[in-house]
Amino acid sequence: MVDVNSTVMQVTISAGRLPQFREILRAGTMFSVSGFDVSRCAQNFRLTDSSLMIRFNESTSFQELTEPDSPLPDEAFRFRNHSELIGLANTNTQLPDIIGEILSVRSTVCDPPEEKNRVMVTLKLDSDETVTLSFFDAQAVAFHKQLKTMRVDPKVMVITSINPKIVGGRLFLNATSGTHVYFDKKTRAGDALFYKLVARDTGLPSAAPLLRSYAKVETMTIADLSSFIVSAESQEIDFLCTGKVVRVDTEKGWCYVACSKCSKKLQRTESAFTCGVCNNPHAVGALRYRVEMAIADDTAEGTFVWFDGVLTKLHSIRASEAAQMLAEDGVNPEDTRLPPFIADMEGRTYTFQVRVTAFNFTEHHKTFTITRIAEDHGRLTEDGVGSDGDGDDDDDNPNIKTPPAADDQGGTSKARKKTDAGTSNVVKKARAG
Ligand SMILES: [Zn+2]
Incomplete structure (x- = not known):
């Protein structure tokens, strides 16, 4: 959740209390919340920059606001650039968000899906660096299906809560269970990048459909x-x-x-x-x-x-x-x-x-x-x-x-310093989920 000061905090609701709130938990909805506990976040796999989190308890009151009378920010992402992602890689401390231009998508998903699945998306980040983002199994299948049903190939992707890894000196991003995907104009951030890319477009028809299955070879x-x-x-x-x-x-x-x-x-x-x-x-x-x-x-x-x-x-x-x-x-x-x-x-x-x-x-x-x-x-x-x-x-x-492959795993990451999350630019998102 995000407040008027653009502070993003993780909120947890125990499974037992979830039925009470689930109906009204929709992304983009405004609430007034009172009577909750505040506790410290775990230091690993963090979803927000705040060190605190909100916990709903038995006396929490959670009211939807229908009047759009609050200057709440529309969205809040924790975008990280290429070098910040490298700093976070292999630390498992933060699950940041990224935004980029989709260059290609490769998928092992077949129809009907078989057991093990993987989708790899090549993204161009703001700095012109390209990174590979991977989805696995059920998420890979869902992503593949979503792309398949789109009439036009999307250009821009906003992806939340990814886990950066360095393997063999290169940066790879893995989707996590908390990962959400927003294409093109679904977010303000995506919308801005989308129009920037369209303006830069040469007008040439795109070469091939974005989604390609891994062919036989x-x-x-x-x-x-x-x-x-x-x-x-x-x-x-x-x-x-x-x-x-x-x-x-x-x-x-x-x-x-x-x-x-x-x-x-x-x-x-x-x-x-x-x-x-x-x-x-x-x-x-x-x-x-x-x-x-x-x-x-x-x-x-x-x-x-x-x-x-x-x-x-x-x-x-x-x-x-x-x-x-x-x-x-x-x-x-x-x-x-x-x-x-x-x-x-x-x-x-x-x-x-x-x-x-x-x-x-x-x-x-x-x-x-x-x-x-x-x-x-x-x-x-x-x-x-x-x-x-x-x-x-x-x-x-x-x-x-x-083969002696163990060495190429950790060397690069160990040599890098962790990025101080507090100094990073944070774009805020109001819509839950
Ligand atoms: Zn034999």
């Missing part, structure tokens, strides 16, 4: 890919990325001996191979590629894993043949140096398909599996779609070792 930047798996619910989905190999991780080797029955990694004993999965102490082994590389585009860097099917196809040489080439006396193939054609991948740019699986959503598993490759940084070749190749690669997945 959607192009993604590596930063968006990293953000997709952060705090998202587990799901299986493919994306297309284009990036340059920054370095090949030589520490992790380039191949392993796989069980010819189940493709899992075999344990080398003195004279034989053991497969723990098949429970076979004398398993037949086959050499398979597995190479980790750091690949970057101009948004971020990620760790990607190339498996046997993709690398065999790319270089037209099997891992066992490569091992023959490099064979050294008394050295196991998996311990030999990198085949030159793999070392040569460093510095090259590839367009490749990435499969995000449930595996990517477990903590610290920040490697992405490359499932297909465009031979020459262009279109994917159709024969790369082979289902057997993909299947093989999936089998390999449980062998992926955990």
Whole structure:
């Protein structure tokens, strides 16, 4: 609630008393309130700048005012700019509001909605910085449906109570259970930005509908890919990325001996191979590629894993043949140096398909599996779609070792100072809800 002095305070009503008030609790309504308790706000996930909050008790009187005789402000948002959001990121202290121009919306919501859902909105803030805002599950579905029913794509979005996070040095905003969305002219703040944008418009028709589902294979930047798996619910989905190999991780080797029955990694004993999965102490082994590389585009860097099917196809040489080439006396193939054609991948740019699986959503598993490759940084070749190749690669997945991903989580945020909320500009909102 907001008063005539533009002071915004959080109000809580216990569930037991809610039926008494629920009917008249409508956004935009004016009330006179008397006989309530005042207590301190929790210090985390704060929805207002005030350190106090109002609690309705059994003697609270709550009367609707129908005469518009009060100079109450129309609305009150706690907009934060890009650098303030960075200051708040990962602190969980404030759930601020933002306003921005909608550049694109991507959604995993299908019709009818399946279990795990996510919508990512790219917004341009006042300072021209773009940020990614994510909705999850029921909120994602509701947002998707709301956009779908709109006749014209909205331009402006006001979003309340978002939780800023920094991941891999980039700012991401997550919707919370308290998040409300207002499009275009639904708010005064939105209205002002809307007309500013319309005035700037070139008059060209807009290129494509705003809301795009993640197609079977959607192009993604590596930063968006990293953000997709952060705090998202587990799901299986493919994306297309284009990036340059920054370095090949030589520490992790380039191949392993796989069980010819189940493709899992075999344990080398003195004279034989053991497969723990098949429970076979004398398993037949086959050499398979597995190479980790750091690949970057101009948004971020990620760790990607190339498996046997993709690398065999790319270089037209099997891992066992490569091992023959490099064979050294008394050295196991998996311990030999990198085949030159793999070392040569460093510095090259590839367009490749990435499969995000449930595996990517477990903590610290920040490697992405490359499932297909465009031979020459262009279109994917159709024969790369082979289902057997993909299947093989999936089998390999449980062998992926955990990359040292923990470091890129906190570094940036720790280095930043928390913004003093008291000095920020606050726009007030009168309408509850
Ligand atoms: Zn096996």
